[in-house]
Amino acid sequence: MxxxxxxxxxxxxxxxxxxxxxxxxxxxxxxxxxxxxxxxxxxxxxxxxxxxxxxxxxxxxxxxxxxxxxxxxxxxxxxxxxxxxxxxxxxxxxxxxxxLEMYPVEAVVRGYLVGSGWAEYRATQSVCGIALPAGLGEGDRLPEPIFTPAFKAPMGEHDENITFERMVDLVGAEAAASIRDTSLEAFDAASAIAARHGLILADTKFEFGRDPVSGELTLADEVLTSDSSRYWDAETYAAGGIHRLDSFDKQIVRDWLAANWDRSGEPPELPAEIVERTAARYRELLERLEDDED
Missing domain, CATH: 3.30.200.20 (Phosphorylase Kinase; domain 1)
Incomplete structure (x- = not known):
């Protein structure tokens, strides 16, 4: 590479x-x-x-x-x-x-119940140790955004959802609280901006590091991109139906791969049509956000 x-x-x-x-x-x-x-x-x-x-x-x-x-x-x-x-x-x-001195956690914030959070909720009625109300469905909005950290796994392995208490063990109480509070603040601000562009920010992950000179908490890596976040069209979501959770990211790739690969051996090559449709979803999100600049 x-x-x-x-x-x-x-x-x-x-x-x-x-x-x-x-x-x-x-x-x-x-x-x-x-x-x-x-x-x-x-x-x-x-x-x-x-x-x-x-x-x-x-x-x-x-x-x-x-x-x-x-x-x-x-x-x-x-x-x-x-x-x-x-x-x-x-x-x-x-x-x-x-x-920066990077923290070994992904700071995940969820505003809606979807993805691995939905799977965990069905099994335990909680996400990363946070109890949630009964009766929620896939894609439902949560009463308030929740902070659900994950341990960053080495390349080739899957990130592991962890409790906040486990995060404290990994990075210390002060850093954990600062990362949590900053992440929730950033999610609220980004959600409001996305809403002005007709978008729902369903969830996202942030990464943080410590400035080795000042010691300050610093936002790092990518932020609020199609790879790190799940965006939905607000009108489509409100209308309901099978497409309400269609996201502006690589979900098209995931769906095709899940239907055409049993996860043994090497994955198959992506068809040109899947590549083109995925690229179009990435472009659409960027164009939606950049249109009518704030």
């Missing part, structure tokens, strides 16, 4: 996740170049082919939200300021960020 164009410019590849590649350079100490790829993953596998333009759209979405949340974040520079220093095709997918 190393890009020779970057190594030729003095960047050293440090790590690759499912979607992002990280580079450092002696010329810019204390900084990390985060490059979002077009890779797409499902069921803990990276699939082929990727989704054209996905990396640029994810980066653009993160930058859009960073500028609106008003929270301390890890961004040091992004396109177009990086454009003159990076090759075309990379600059629009890249963010130069401050290096």
């Amino acid at each position: 190393t890009d020779s164009r970057l190594t030729a410019l003095g960047w050293t590849h440090r790590y690759s996740g499912k979607v992002r590649d990280l580079y450092t350079s002696e010329a810019v100490p204390g900084r990390i170049l985060v490059v979002a790829s077009d890779r797409v993953s499902a069921f803990d596998h990276v699939l082929e082919p990727g989704i054209p333009g996905k990396g640029a759209m994810l980066t653009q979405l993160s930058l859009w939200w960073f500028s609106r949340l008003g929270m301390r974040n890890h961004l040091a520079a992004a396109h177009p300021s990086l454009g003159e220093h990076l090759p075309p095709g990379i600059a629009e997918r890249a963010m130069l960020v401050h290096e």
Whole structure:
């Protein structure tokens, strides 16, 4: 996953996740170049082919939200300021960020009962140790957003939902409380912004790190993108029916893979039509948010 164009410019590849590649350079100490790829993953596998333009759209979405949340974040520079220093095709997918001491948890906030939260609720009537009212259905709005952290698993393994008490064990009481409160605040702010664009923010995950110099909690990684969040069309949701929970993300990929792969061996190649439809959903979300700027 190393890009020779970057190594030729003095960047050293440090790590690759499912979607992002990280580079450092002696010329810019204390900084990390985060490059979002077009890779797409499902069921803990990276699939082929990727989704054209996905990396640029994810980066653009993160930058859009960073500028609106008003929270301390890890961004040091992004396109177009990086454009003159990076090759075309990379600059629009890249963010130069401050290096942080990352916390090993994903800060998940849920406003609606769906996904793994719905599965857990059916089994225990709770999510991550938080008891919920009886009688809720899939996709129902929760009485109030809940914070349900997850332990970040190594690549190839599935993240594990954990209780807040377990999170305290992992990061300490002060950091855990700060991450929880900041996440809920960010979710409320983002939900209000999304609503003005006719969208429901059903759930999302944030990642945080500690600034090694100031010690301050800092929002990191991607934020409120199609890969880290579940968005629904507000009108479609209100109308009900089988499409009310259609999301602006890679759900099309998940559904196709679930119907065409038994999860043994390597996953099959994605058909061109699935790739095109997924790319269109990513573009639609970006266009909806950028239309009629706040």
